[in-house]
Amino acid sequence: MFIRNETFYSFRKNYPIITGLIVIHLLLFLWMNLSIWTNGWIPFGIAIFQLGVGNNGAIAAGEWWRLITPIFLHRDMGHVLFNSFSLVLFGPALEKMLGKVKFITVYLTTGILANLATLFLTSPFYLHLGASGAIFGLFGVYLYMVINRKDLIDAANAQIITVILIIGVVMTFINPGINIVAHLFGLIAGAAIAPVFLRNARPFYMHTQAPVHDGDITFNPHRWNKRRFVSKQVIVRVLGWGFLLLVIVGIVSRLF
Template sequence: MFIRNETFYSFRKNYPIISGLIVIHFLLFLWINLSLWTNGLIPFGRTIMQWGVGNNGAVAAGEYWRLITPIFLHQGTGHVLFNSFSLILFGPALEKMLGKPKFITVYIATGILANIATFLLTGPFYTHLGASGAIFGLFGVYLYMVINRKDLIDAANAQIITVILVIGVIMTFINPGINIIAHLFGLIAGAVIAPLFLKKARPFYMHTFEPAKNREVTFNPNRWRKRRIIPTRTIFRLIGWIFLFLVIAGIISRLF
């Protein structure tokens, strides 16, 4: 479910919603930042940021579109890369299992609910942007599957998503500048609405996939050599050490 081995062509064909979201992320990111870097040579970049960023005071004044637009906006390079990479890893299985209309509905709905919670539970001058609330909404759907729909996710993938979710929540409280409310309420929103969207869902492996484009067949002299298979336990141990390192790095950066 979470191992990506598609080509660019097959990924785009199999997961059009996620592909579209990634394009929107980077187009808006480049548009805004190129406009800032060129001092307005590329028009409307500042306008997009000013009118799209989440702003509690503006929402209170009736600018309700700001509950939606922050989901698609990112400013820092690390921010857009991390959220887009998370979407590429964890979105495809849900896009297939839910179907395109339900997937985009869950994504947008959990993002909006996370932003509503941010508006209600933070100060009047609080500003925010990013897709993290919607991505944690997807994690909330997985959390519901792990707990109540074990027919949709096998034990190995359930373990992977549980580890990543725990680390994600820990990093939410450790790293500065993160919208904690959006992360937590995005997660809760995803878990709450999951039963409505998973009624007719089928496991990921039962879906059909667009194959990669045919390529010229070439002879590989090593094709019959026995491949070395890495034990699952070793993979999980490696993932655990990597995330432990990230947690320690986050704690140190918070202290200093």
């Protein structure tokens, strides 16, 4: 579920919603920051930030779109890359299992609910942005699967999600500048709505992967027999340590 072995082109074909979200993340980030760096030479970039950032006071005054727009905006390079990388790793399985419409509905719903919780539980002057609430919403769906829908996730992948989720929650409280409310309520929202959206879901391995061009080689589940055997426990450790290293790098980068 979480081992990515696609090419760029096959990833784009198989997971169009994830691809679209990442493109939006990167384009808006570059547009905003290039506008700031060039003192407004690139038009509307600063306005995108000013009108799109989550602002509790403005939301309370009726600017309801700020419950949605922060999901697509990011403050620095580490922020946008970390969230986009998380989507690449953990989004594709759910996009296949839920389908495109249900996936984007879950993503936006959990992100909006996380921002609503931020509105009611933080200061009226609190500003926030980032896709973390929605991404934790996806983790909430996985958490529900681990606990109540073991038919949809095997033990090894359940262990991966459990390790990553524990690390993510711990880092939420350690890393300065994190919207703790959005992370926690995104997670809760994902777990709460999961039963509805997973009702007719099938395990990830039952979904076919569409090739980009005629003649493209699709995934062969027996190809590992031709290579040295790598246990699932090793994969869990590698992914867990890799994610932890990425988190540490992100924390250190914010200290300087």
